[in-house]
Amino acid sequence: MSTEPDVREQTAREALHAVRDSLRDLIDDPDTPSTVRHALETEYTDLEALWQKLDSDELHVAVFGRVSVGKSSLLNALLADDAFATGPLHGVTTHADAHAWVRVGDSPVRVFDTPGIDEIDGETREQLARHVARRSDLVLFVCESDLTQLEQQALATLASTHRPLLLVLNKADRYTRGEREALLESLRRKAEGLVRPDHVLAAAADPRPEVVVRVTESGDEEEFERPRSPDIAALEQRIVDILQREGRVLAALNAGLFASEVSDAVAARVADIRRAAAKRVIRGYCLGKGLAVAVNPVPLTDLAAAAALDVSLVFHLSRIYGLPITRHEAGKLVAVISVQLAALMGAVWAVHAVSSLLKTVSAGLSVTVTALAQGSVAWYATYLIGEAATRYFVNGRSWGPGGPKRAVRDVLDLVDRDSILSEARRALAERLRGR
Ligand SMILES: Nc1nc2c(ncn2[C@@H]2O[C@H](COP(=O)(O)OP(=O)(O)OP(=O)(O)O)[C@@H](O)[C@H]2O)c(=O)[nH]1
Ligand SMILES: [Mg+2]
Incomplete structure (x- = not known):
């Protein structure tokens, strides 16, 4: 007997294939002038990447946030591998990079690291947010304390792309339980309407070692550091849940939305090009006829x-x-x-x-x-x-x-x-x- 999730899965898969094929048609459309392709180069690159993503059935998870909040560390913790470079200096990650993670259902999941958003101007930041969101089925917005104005704006931009969002308070090891709860409370309030309350959670990707006091045989107290392993279990579970529940449907929906954005942009460019050509041609005839009559x-x-x-x-x-x-x-x-x-x-x-x-x-x-x-x-x-x-x-x-x-x-x-x-x-x- 076919269960409801099977039907959902089947429908989602069909939707996904339909969107994938329409992306291909858009990319290969012979009626799109090369000048338009050139002007929309970034969009076409994204379309191609999106097509490949759909074709390979991949799900993408991306991190986003200010520099040094622990984005790369968080992905490393998920991967249980030091795949991405991390460090205390600002701006360790300078370009987007990706690694394969787990599989969810039949789909391989890839995680995408991104550079921090502080050093770039507002417009570029918006572009980066859209660019990241466009390729992602889930975005982890990482912060390390209460949200700044800049973070709130970036979060709003991401939310406007209708991707599922998790707001992750990283470096939770730096706070007492009480402080952590208060921070999470404040984050939920600030992210109200942008991120679901149960999508705001704490993690410690790379916690500092614990200082432990030990009493030696001679009765002296001695301090030593005990390394702590990452605390990301709750986050990991939530990510997998989201991808399992809506990953595929959202992938199709988002790709479809992006394709329609691009095809509108193509239409607008084509209209501009035609208008410019029409203007040139009209002027040519005006001159020709004006001269003929004047002479x-x-x-x-x-x-x-x-x-x-x-x-x-x-x-x-x-x-x-x-x-x-x-x-x-x-x-x-x-x-x-x-x-x-x-x-x-x-x-x-x-x-x-x-x-x-x-x-x-x-x-x-x-x-x-x-x-x-x-x-x-x-x-x-x-x-x-x-x-x-x-x-x-x-x-x-x-x-x-x-x-x-x-x-x-x-x-x-x-x-x-x-x-x-x-x-x-x-x-x-x-x-x-x-x-
Ligand atoms: N205390 C604490 N420190 C952490 C945690 N996660 C990361 N860090 C530290 O924060 C610093 C920055 O970490 P990265 O992972 O490089 O941060 P990033 O957001 O990728 O930074 P950029 O690539 O520069 O934007 C490193 O020194 C990490 O060890 C954590 O959970 N707790
Ligand atoms: Mg980084």
Whole structure:
């Protein structure tokens, strides 16, 4: 008969495999540009490590805390081996390191040592906390007395990553039983809402030797030191319990959460890259069309003659956004946008543009003011068409609920006409002068 834990185990395992496969898909996604991979290098390294962790069925336990609180000593005590370097100087551990520990169920457990958090600035500390948490199924936050402000902040950052947390008061041998209880009480209070009260416990990873007084045969009292073994049994039991109870489920959940964070970050970067590419392409067409019109002035009302360039622009933009359309469709899109622009601005905008140009264009240019004015207006029109089409593609080839009218109006509201026109004037004048 299958028992409930079996079913849980089975479900967890399936969830884990599903997450593992989706991590692989995310890592190997051929649509992710290499520039994005490069920009998110740390995240991709973490994804790969996470994938390996899931694939090997490993569970990870990490320590975190201020320098010299005994993080490395604690892991050594768990391993019953001096695997990690320890010492009284601050900053003995300078980089993350890991060793294999016990097995919990079928899963090998690895423990991860980390450098102390005091010497680094707040932002880096936050990053380190997230980085550590990301790879861990359980984090041991180690302290040696009551929590400082800095420790409280770091603990809050870790807690926000929703990993199981144990708050360990190490060096318990330095306190009397009463002091220890009072400290644990205070730690539970300060960690309230961040760490469960029964997840706050004391340990002595590397207790100082006991000083014992012995009466010699001659009746004299003699002091000598008796080494003490680590006191970590309760902690060890709690760690194994947690890993056994929720290790696998949490591993899947956490990896899934991280993968969705990364895939959001990838999407945001891709959007940035597309936006930058769209901006470059729009500017190129603006310049091309502005020059064509300036060099060979056409009546302002007959800008349609140069519409072929606008069609090319929209065609090009559709490719940048990975939503390719035909030239015919691009032509229809330009027509829709132009109709809206004309309806919204009529002839007024052109007159506006020209008059503002006439006022500000400086004398002494080698081209006629009219040519520049017409070129700038053409530039501006192409700019608006490019921006409106971009909005349509960003929206997944849709104008959104308000239709093209609303979308084009929004574009007009957002665009700073005067700065576009003055940029057009500057760029066109420069090119025309150079001819
Ligand atoms: N009294 C006492 N001292 C301890 C205990 N655990 C560790 N220590 C001592 O504290 C000092 C620092 O220990 P480490 O394990 O190197 O501390 P750490 O947190 O890894 O330090 P960094 O790597 O420098 O951040 C060493 O001298 C240890 O012997 C303990 O339970 N009791
Ligand atoms: Mg250390």
